[in-house]
Amino acid sequence: MGSKMKRLRMQQISKYYSANNVQALKDASLEADQGAIHGVVGENGAGKTTLMKILCGMEREDSGAIFLNGSQIRIPNPKVAYRYGIGMVHQHFRLIDSFTVAQNVGLGVEPKGRIPFWISSKRLEETVFHLTQQTGLRLDPTGIVGRLPMGQKQKAEILRLLYRNVDLLILDEPTSVLNDREVDELFQTLYRLKEQGKTILFITHKLHELTQIADEVTVLRKGKTVFHSPMSGTDPKELAFQMVGDVAPVERGDNRVDEQTPPFVSVRNLSVLNPWNKEILSSLSFDVHRGEILGIGGVAGNGQQTLAQALFGLIPIDDGEIFFDNLPIQHQSPAQRRRSGIGYIPEDRLYQGSSLYATISENLIVDRFRHPPLCKKGWLSSRSIRNHTDPLIRQFRIEPADGRTRAGLLSGGNIQKTLLAREISARPQFLIVSEPTWGLDLRAADLVHRQLQTLRDQQSSVILFSSNLQELILLSDRILIMYKGTFAARLTPQELREGDRDSHKLRHYLSGLHALDDPHSEEIHETLR
Amino acid sequence: MKPFAKHLLTSAMGNPTINSLLVGLGAGMVLISITSQEPIHAFTSFFGGPFSSPFFIGNWLSLSIPYILTGLAASVSFSVSSFNLGLEGQVYVGAFIGSWVGLQWGGQHEWLGIVLALVAAFLCGGLIAFLSSWWKRTRGFSEMISSFMVGYILILVIDHFLEGPMRDPVSGLISTRFVTEGFRFSRIFPPSDLHSGLWISLGTAVTLFFLLRFTSGGYALRMVGKNRTFARYGGISVQRVLFWGMILSGGMASLAGVVDVFGVHGRMIRGFSAGYGWNGIAIALIARTHPIGVIPSALLFAWLDIGAQYASMMSDITPEIARMIQGIIFYGITAQSLFRWFQFRKREGEA
Numbered sequence: 009m010g011s012k013m014k015r016l017r018m019q020q021i022s023k024y025y026s027a028n029n030v031q032a033l034k035d036a037s038l039e040a041d042q043g044a045i046h047g048v049v050g051e052n053g054a055g056k057t058t059l060m061k062i063l064c065g066m067e068r069e070d071s072g073a074i075f076l077n078g079s080q081i082r083i084p085n086p087k088v089a090y091r092y093g094i095g096m097v098h099q100h101f102r103l104i105d106s107f108t109v110a111q112n113v114g115l116g117v118e119p120k121g122r123i124p125f126w127i128s129s130k131r132l133e134e135t136v137f138h139l140t141q142q143t144g145l146r147l148d149p150t151g152i153v154g155r156l157p158m159g160q161k162q163k164a165e166i167l168r169l170l171y172r173n174v175d176l177l178i179l180d181e182p183t184s185v186l187n188d189r190e191v192d193e194l195f196q197t198l199y200r201l202k203e204q205g206k207t208i209l210f211i212t213h214k215l216h217e218l219t220q221i222a223d224e225v226t227v228l229r230k231g232k233t234v235f236h237s238p239m240s241g242t243d244p245k246e247l248a249f250q251m252v253g254d255v256a257p258v259e260r261g262d263n264r265v266d267e268q269t270p271p272f273v274s275v276r277n278l279s280v281l282n283p284w285n286k287e288i289l290s291s292l293s294f295d296v297h298r299g300e301i302l303g304i305g306g307v308a309g310n311g312q313q314t315l316a317q318a319l320f321g322l323i324p325i326d327d328g329e330i331f332f333d334n335l336p337i338q339h340q341s342p343a344q345r346r347r348s349g350i351g352y353i354p355e356d357r358l359y360q361g362s363s364l365y366a367t368i369s370e371n372l373i374v375d376r377f378r379h380p381p382l383c384k385k386g387w388l389s390s391r392s393i394r395n396h397t398d399p400l401i402r403q404f405r406i407e408p409a410d411g412r413t414r415a416g417l418l419s420g421g422n423i424q425k426t427l428l429a430r431e432i433s434a435r436p437q438f439l440i441v442s443e444p445t446w447g448l449d450l451r452a453a454d455l456v457h458r459q460l461q462t463l464r465d466q467q468s469s470v471i472l473f474s475s476n477l478q479e480l481i482l483l484s485d486r487i488l489i490m491y492k493g494t495f496a497a498r499l500t501p502q503e504l505r506e507g508d509r510d511s512h513k514l515r516h517y518l519s520g521l522h523a524l525d526d527p528h529s530e531e532i533h534e535t536l537r
Numbered sequence: 538m539k540p541f542a543k544h545l546l547t548s549a550m551g552n553p554t555i556n557s558l559l560v561g562l563g564a565g566m567v568l569i570s571i572t573s574q575e576p577i578h579a580f581t582s583f584f585g586g587p588f589s590s591p592f593f594i595g596n597w598l599s600l601s602i603p604y605i606l607t608g609l610a611a612s613v614s615f616s617v618s619s620f621n622l623g624l625e626g627q628v629y630v631g632a633f634i635g636s637w638v639g640l641q642w643g644g645q646h647e648w649l650g651i652v653l654a655l656v657a658a659f660l661c662g663g664l665i666a667f668l669s670s671w672w673k674r675t676r677g678f679s680e681m682i683s684s685f686m687v688g689y690i691l692i693l694v695i696d697h698f699l700e701g702p703m704r705d706p707v708s709g710l711i712s713t714r715f716v717t718e719g720f721r722f723s724r725i726f727p728p729s730d731l732h733s734g735l736w737i738s739l740g741t742a743v744t745l746f747f748l749l750r751f752t753s754g755g756y757a758l759r760m761v762g763k764n765r766t767f768a769r770y771g772g773i774s775v776q777r778v779l780f781w782g783m784i785l786s787g788g789m790a791s792l793a794g795v796v797d798v799f800g801v802h803g804r805m806i807r808g809f810s811a812g813y814g815w816n817g818i819a820i821a822l823i824a825r826t827h828p829i830g831v832i833p834s835a836l837l838f839a840w841l842d843i844g845a846q847y848a849s850m851m852s853d854i855t856p857e858i859a860r861m862i863q864g865i866i867f868y869g870i871t872a873q874s875l876f877r878w879f880q881f882r883k884r885e886g887e888a
Binding site: 320322341342343346347352354359360361362363364365366370373374375377378383386387388390 | 751752753754756757759760763764766767768769770771772773774
C-alpha cells in the first residue's frame, strides 16, 4: 500500500452526538500529504469541524482509526495531539487579550528563568522573536494582543502552534474573520509554511479560496467523505456539485402571487454596520407580498443572520426603512413587532429561540402570557396554560409530551419543534424563518414545510433563510442570493420553474461558485456572522 | 428501616447542602476541641444554646426577621440575573428613613406613620438599587461594583448624621433618640426581642412566592433571569422587568432595616445592621433563590449567630472562634451554591 507516503490518514471515522441526536460523522476519511495544503470543504453541518476536533483531541471518535506517518495513534486529549505535532487554530481565537504576543505564544511552556518558578520574559521574547524571523510571520513579540487587528491575532495563534513544534496545522475557517488584504497575507504565510514542510488542513466553505491555495481537496457531505482529489485538474463546478449534492426534482404547489398588489412588507436601503463601521448589510431593498414565501439563500456568513435579526428588531439598523403593512417599523422593539403580528424563528434555537432552564409550557407561552385566557388580571391560570399548550405539544409531536419537562432535557429536534409550535400557532402575518429544518428528521421537516405552506395559503408573508437548496426550491416563490451583504442574484418564479429540471443556476450561487468570477469585487469585511 | 425514612436518609446524604453543613459542623468540632478546655460543654452550648431557654429561642427568631427580608432581597436580584451587592447600604438607609419618620411624626395615628415609614423606606431602598441597574444600562457600569460602592457611601453619609445633627446627646451609644412608643412593634415573647415584625417578613416571603409563581409579572421576571436574550426575543421588555426587580430587591432590604429598628432597637444605632446584607446574599444562595426556601435558610443563619453569642457567654470559646465556625459552614455552602450558579451561567453563555 502507498499508505507510508501519507503524512496523515483518518479512516472510517464515525461520531454520534446523543445530546442532539446528530450523526455528525459516518465513516468519514481523510488523507493528507506532507508539505501540502489540504482543503476540507462542505456545507454547514457537513462534519468538517467535528472531524478536525477529533484529530486534535478535543472530541473522541466512536469508531475509526487515525494513522500518522503510517503508524496508528490515539489522541485522547489536545496535549497528546501536541506531542504528535498536531494543533488547531480555532475560528474564534483563544488568546488572552491583556497579554503580549510572546506571553500568549509561550503560555504554559515558558522557558524557565534562573530562579525557580520564575519566567524569564526576556528569554521568552527572544525565542519568539527568533521564531518570527525563521518562519517569516512578522509580529512584534512585545505587542499587547488585545490591540492587534484580526489578521495579526491569527498570526499569534499560528506562532503559538509553531512554538510547540506543531507541523500539522489545522485552520478552521481562517478567512471568515479577515478582510481581503489580510486573507492575501494569510495565504502567503501558508505558502511559506508549506515550503518549510508543514502540513496544513484548511477548512472552508468558500470555493474560490481553494482554487487559490489548496493542493488537495476533500469534500464532506452529511458526515461522509464524498470526494477526494488533487486540486489541479479539478473543475470547481464538480466541487460545487459534490458539496451541495444531487438535487432531486421536487414537487411544489403552484402559487400565484399577485405582483400588482402593493407589497405587504417592504425594505428600503437597509444597512447595518459592524463596530468598525464596515457594512455587514449594504443598502438592501426588497418586497414581500401577502401569500408569498421569499427564499433567501447563499453561502452562510454573508449577512443572512444579521438581516433576519434586523427585520425582527433584535439589532439596530444604521440606515434604511422597513415597512410592514405600509407602516414604518424600523424603530419598534421586538415586543412591538410581535404585537403587530410579526414572528421569528431564529437560527440560534438553543439560546435565543428557547430558554433551556424553563419548561416546555413556559417556552410555549412567552409571546402570549399576558393575554386572556392564559392571564386574567395579572394572574396566570395554570389550567388555561395547560389547555393551551397540551394540544400544541401533541400537534407538533414534541417528545416527551409533558409540558412540565425542562426544555434543556429535550433533543435538538424537539427543541426546534417547540419553537415552531409557538411561532406558527401565533398565526403571524409576517414570519421570518431561519434554517427551520436543521437537525430535524425527514418526517419533522415535512411537517415544518407543510406548516409554512399553510401559513402562506392563509395569505401571510414569509421570509425563509435557508442553506438547504431543496428546501428553498420547494417552498420559495422567489429566491434572493446573498453575497457579502448584498443580493448577488434574484431568481424569479419562471427561472425557478426551469431550475426544477436543471438547478444549475441555483447551485452555482448556493455553493459560492459565482464568487470565482470576481473574488475581489468589493472590499467588504465578512466579520460578524 | 421504613422505606420513607430510608428515602429521607439517602436523599439527605446525597444533598450537597447538607453535606457541606456536616463538613462545617465537623470542622467546628475540631476547632472547639483544639481551643477549649471543656470542648463538650462548648460544643453543646454553641449548637444547643439557641434552644436552651425561651429567651434565646425568641432572640433566634427575632434575628431571623431581618435575615428573611435581606435573603428575599438577594433572591429577587439573583432571579433576574442582576447582582445587587448594595444590600448592606440599603438596610441602613431603610433604618435611617424609618427612624427619621418615627422621630418627626406627631402624637396621633401612629399606625399611619408606621405604614408611611415602611413605604418610604421601601421606595428609597428600591430607588438606590435601581440606580445601579440604570447606570448599567446607560453607561455600562457593572451593577455589582456600583451597588456596592453606593451602599458604602450611603453608610458613611448616614453615620455622619448619626454622629452629628441627629445624635441623641444623652445616649452613650452613637444613635438617634428613641422613636415614639406608638411606633414600636409589640413584643411577642418578652423578655426576648421577638416582635410582631415576624409577620411582616413571613408575609413578604409568601407574597413574593405567589408573585413570582402565579402572576404574569413573575413569569416575566423568571424568564428574564433564565435567559435575557430569549426574553427579549419573546417580546418581554427586559428593561422594565429589571427596573421592577431592582426596586423589589432594594425595597425589601430597606424593609429589613426599618423593621429591625421598630422591632428591636427603637432607634437607629450606628452599625446595628452589621452583616444583615451580606448574610442575605448567602441566605439566598443556600435557598437557591426560592422565596419560601429563604425562611429555613435564614433560620439556619440566625441559629449560628445566636449560638456564637451564647457560646462565648457561657463557655470558654471566644466570639472569634464562633465566627470562624460560622465562616466555615458559610463557605462550604456558598462555595457549592456558587459553583452551581457559575456552571449555569457558563453553560448559558456557551450555548
